[in-house]
Amino acid sequence: MTSMKPLQEKEEEQLLWAPEHRTLTDSHRLAESRVLPSLRRMYLRRPDEVIRDVSLTPPQQKCYNPHDLTLTFVDADDDLDFLCEGFQSRRALMSCGHAVTPMSLTNWCRRLLDExxxxxxxxxxxxxVEWPFAEVCKMALLTPEEKKYFEKTMASNAARGSTKLCPKCKSSVVRKNPSNLKVHCTTCPIKKGRYYSFCWQCLREWKGPAPRLEHCGNDGCNNESLKTLRHCPDMYLG
Structure with a gap:
């Protein structure tokens, strides 16, 4: 009796190369060509190389409330949907003028944090254009769990670089003068209505005269590295 297995395999192979499947493959290639280099590296990683936060649940489809009058809806492509995933939500404009959906914005911001x-x-x-964190929270419809993860990762990333988060509004602040611990948040006047200065070292509201290099006027503001150098014994090389 003739086996049906070779015939089934042949039919499956013909189905795989049917025109509609070739079209799907071409569309995938087109989508891949639009992905930013950073995103392409993420999706080409081996599974064991992808860093995930186990405390986060799998992302759910998030959609804007079509009756939200605080949003500017547009009939346009999702400017952050680099993989052509076609998220269900309506498109809304960010402050920079580009259209997003909650899912595409969340994915993009996660990618930035991962980098x-x-x-x-x-x-x-x-x-x-840099988006304030408050705008990201609103436009990405961040859940309390996501917001907590974002804040934690932002602080961790900032601590390793030349930027830190403003203790008041959580926006990124760049220290322009390395010889002065007093820094000004340029976002607070926009969001809070008044200027805010804080200490780069202790991350509390600034106290005392400026500029200062070693510490501000807050109790307990000390640079442990300078303290160690100040009290370490002299060494002589003969």
């Missing part, structure tokens, strides 16, 4: 960034910058080519 060690502590600031959220638009992913569109030629657009270097």
């Amino acid at each position: 060690g960034e502590s600031r959220f910058v638009c992913g569109q080519s030629g657009c270097n």
Whole structure:
């Protein structure tokens, strides 16, 4: 009796190379060509190389409330949907003028955090606008769990670089003068209505005169490295 297995395998092979399947493959290649280099590296990693936070549950499809009058909805492509996933939500404009959905914005900001960034910058080519964290929370519809993860990762990334998070509004602040511990948050006047200065070392509201290099006027503000150098014994090389 003739086995049906070779015939089934032949039919499956013909089905795989059917025109509609070739079209799907071509569309996938087109989508891949639009992915930013950083995103392409992420999706080409081996499973054991992808870093995941186990405390986060799998992302659920998030959609804007179509009756939210605080959002500017547009009939346009999702500017952050680099993988052409076609998220269900309506598109809304960010402050930079690019259209996003909650899912595409969440995915993009997660990617920035995974790369060690502590600031959220638009992913569109030629657009270097930095979004305030409050805007990201609102437009990405971050859950309490996601917001906690974002804040924790932002702080961790900032501690390793030249930026830190403003203790008041959680926006990234760049220290422009390395000889002065007093830094000004440029986002607080926009969000809070008043200027805010804090100490780069102890991350509390600034106290005392400025500029200062070793410490501010807050109790307990000390640079442990300078303290160690000040009290270490002299060494002589003969």
